[in-house]
Amino acid sequence: MSMRDALLAAGFVFGGAVCALSAEAPKLGIPISPADVAAWDISVFPDGRGLPPGNGTARQGRALFDAQCARCHGAGGRGGTAEELAGSTSPLNGPDPDKTIGTYWPYATTVFDMTRRSMPMHAPGSLSNDEAYAVTAYLLFANKIIAEDFEINRESLPLVKMPNRDGFDRIDAP
């Protein structure tokens, strides 16, 4: 038995003067209810699991993008002090490939997730779900993936097929 196994088997609890011997490792995790988990869980999966209610179109998202995103990502998402998000002209297999949401990103759900989770950089988490849907729609429209009036919501977003969806090979994971 290794030292670690021995320590674990003995169930040492370090802290204070206590060195309790029990059959297992200490169980100090506090059970939480599904309702409490919901407050933490903001993950959005490619199949749409985790998407909140709400909706938006590119037409609604354009003004928001201009006001809140363009100062770093450039007009129309063409790039600035932060990444270019749209407007690629050179293909991925060319000499000077241009990676944008439209040419590179495999899942549309990631656009919503990244926007709601982290953007805008100076006020992360400040967008409402409707705003995040609208700006997502705008970015998909700017990349010529959806029409300007196409409504993006929890049902329609996972169905948007990104051009590079099948462009990835998994190396160290199944």
Added chain:
Amino acid sequence: MRETFSTDDLQPAAGGGLLHRRVLLKAGLILASAGAAQPALAAAGKKPAVESDLAHPSWTREPGQPFTNYGLPSKHEAAVMRSVGANHDVPGNGVSWTPLESLEGILTPAGLHFERHHNGVPAIDPAQHRLVIHGLVKQPLMFTVESLLRYPMTSHLIFVECGGNSNAGWHQEPIQRPVGSFHGLVSCSEWTGVPLSILLDEAGLDPKALWAVAEGADAMLMNVSIPVEKLMKDCIVALYQNGERIRPENGYPLRLIAPGWEGVLNVKWLRRIQLTDQPVMARNETAKYTELLPSGRSRMFTFVVDAKSLLTSPSCGQSLSGPSVYELKGLAWSGRGRIAMVEVSADGGASWTRAQLQDPVLPRCFTRFRAAWKWDGQPAVLKSRATDETGYVQPERAALVAERGRHGYFHYNAIVSWGVDAEGKVSHVYA
């Protein structure tokens, strides 16, 4: 007294003046110095230009400073610092590099550990920080930091390397920067914490849980997916770095440590682990940390850090003070296990000899290597090449570029070449 060289020792072990590694045990080696044309003072035994009473300096004749509660480096070492590359619109977005050229041994001081932040260092109050484990588990659990401190702990002496480290290597022209500001998004520490398997067992894994999404409590809420198999095998929820609580910029109070896997998986400020049946396809495993190949297809989930080595001395920007016998020294590491061998070349890779590996040689940890080189004053190209215990050999740059193209950005691990000119100046070259 140490032995000095015999004529036998100066017989080359490989082209360009490389000597057998036994020479290292003998006296007389000198080191390249940083900056332009500084004479190798100590080695040459010369006196400094300004004469003072070296036998009775002032600090032996007056009481020294009293105690300090937390020590800092000497003010004379103030130039040894991380160099920072940040977005000027978002000052907390960018990196800082470990000054590899200024450090010895294998451990990186915590204050010099490289940083990659997406939106700054969060000011976390540990009393208000929680780790939530949920998803495909029998019982979702929440842990306080204080409770995690009471679990059995384990330690790993390991490197953490950003997947984007050394990315200037893909550039068309060799970048001229100190080795740390080019390859310094890698650092090595002792990380101590709770084996994640204990916490996952406590929550009770559902057999369908094949992946987990780990999330940090920074302003990016940085998240990434990681296979459960790895979490159960050797990941820890680290609380300590080099014996003290983790520094804020390195993940205080909790950091996921995934030994040997690329930096982004070692989620700082860890606050949530969600067990799932599939990866979440976060931005940092799709748009970033994937590698575009010339075919237009991309490599995804390139978790393992392949073997790599580089010479820290001499290295780019340093200079040699004239023909002499020099110590070559550097670092090697592999995410697959131990470094088995490091070879060095002084003739651009035409011939190689083995460097001395300095103990300890640990899996997924920096390994320090040294070699002896007699420089005759002619232009030379120095290289090092690592082989790990799986037999993986660090590739030449031309081979890596032939396989991956130049637009993959991440996971650049090619052999690093330093050119030495007739004046002894060292620069980065592709050779």
